[in-house]
Amino acid sequence: MVNKEIKPYYDFGDFLRKVFPFKVQKISVNAGFTCPNRDGTKGWGGCTYCNNQTFSPEYCQPNKSVTEQLEEGIRFFSHKYPEMKYLAYFQSYTNTYDAPDSLIRKYEEALAFPEVAGLIIGTRPDCMPDVLLDYFTALSENKFVMIEYGVESTLDRTLIRINRGHTYAESEEAIRRTAERGIYTGAHLILGLPGENREEILHHADIVSDLPITTLKLHQLQLIRQTRMAKEFAEQPEDFHLYTADEYIELVIDFIEKLNPSMVVERFVSQSPKELLIAPDWGLKNYVFTAKVCKRMTERQTWQGRLFTPSSQ
Numbered sequence: 560m561v562n563k564e565i566k567p568y569y570d571f572g573d574f575l576r577k578v579f580p581f582k583v584q585k586i587s588v589n590a591g592f593t594c595p596n597r598d599g600t601k602g603w604g605g606c607t608y609c610n611n612q613t614f615s616p617e618y619c620q621p622n623k624s625v626t627e628q629l630e631e632g633i634r635f636f637s638h639k640y641p642e643m644k645y646l647a648y649f650q651s652y653t654n655t656y657d658a659p660d661s662l663i664r665k666y667e668e669a670l671a672f673p674e675v676a677g678l679i680i681g682t683r684p685d686c687m688p689d690v691l692l693d694y695f696t697a698l699s700e701n702k703f704v705m706i707e708y709g710v711e712s713t714l715d716r717t718l719i720r721i722n723r724g725h726t727y728a729e730s731e732e733a734i735r736r737t738a739e740r741g742i743y744t745g746a747h748l749i750l751g752l753p754g755e756n757r758e759e760i761l762h763h764a765d766i767v768s769d770l771p772i773t774t775l776k777l778h779q780l781q782l783i784r785q786t787r788m789a790k791e792f793a794e795q796p797e798d799f800h801l802y803t804a805d806e807y808i809e810l811v812i813d814f815i816e817k818l819n820p821s822m823v824v825e826r827f828v829s830q831s832p833k834e835l836l837i838a839p840d841w842g843l844k845n846y847v848f849t850a851k852v853c854k855r856m857t858e859r860q861t862w863q864g865r866l867f868t869p870s871s872q
């Protein structure tokens with residue numbers, strides 16, 4: 560539950576401290592996987608907000624192996640914190656999209672490090688075959704395992720519009736299938752997708768509150784260069800509402816007031832590289848934004864779950 564004395568929401572750091580008796584740090588790994596929403600397996604063209612450039616074969620093939628990437632990351636952090644343990648975060652693209660043997664080889668490459676306490680796997684809800692779920696279930700008996708699903712919206716009309724290539728029902732099904740195996744389950748939502756009004760955005764909180772989600776990541780909609788969405792924005796800017804930082808702070812606070820208080824809120828914003836970002840450019844680092852949210856929640860005398868009711872759907 561939320562400790563309102565410390566943070567007005569359930570923070571990821573507090574969650575990690577509950578799970579681990581030692582300090583842990585995530586290290587992002589690009590294992591060279593691709594995406595089924597671009598090659599026709601699940602869809603063509605990719606999500607409209609996703610930068611096509613990043614799908615060139617050179618970009619997808621990292622120069623460094625999983626081992627090299629982890630060695631570098633561990634070297635960087637272990638200077639300061641020799642006792643630190645690590646979570647290998649398979650973050651880029653769809654990290655469950657390959658032959659199971661090949662996927663498992665990459666995961667095991669990370670787990671071969673004695674300092675690696677577990678895995679976080681980012682993926683799509685329509686990309687979790689039972690054979691992999693069986694592997695993760697067995698693994699989770701002695702390692703930390705979290706599967707993070709890109710849900711993005713609970714409205715199918717939005718998922719069609721942004722060409723996600725899956726429905727909300729598929730997100731719900733993947734989350735329930737994963738969580739019922741006892742695996743930590745994360746979800747990712749984008750707030751401010753075109754065609755969604757404020758009430759619809761806030762209603763996502765009611766809907767996901769009913770799911771067995773461990774951690775939730777919220778991101779503001781960002782317009783990225785050379786995406787289909789950037790083109791749509793240029794043609795029909797009236798379809799988009801680009802939030803100012805202050806407006807978005809009020810939105811996320813309204814959102815987490817409705818959110819189930821047992822859900823960890825891992826982040827409120829994301830930051831794309833400046834050279835790729837069209838808008839909104841708030842120039843705020845993640846920790847600065849988070850501090851602003853906390854300050855404003857204190858001013859508003861509110862906290863996560865203040866307006867949550869289990870039957871709010």
Ligand code: SF4
Pocket residue numbers: 594595596597604605606609610652653683
């Ligand atoms: S956002 Fe994810 S699922 Fe969508 S096209 Fe990009 S990598 Fe694929």
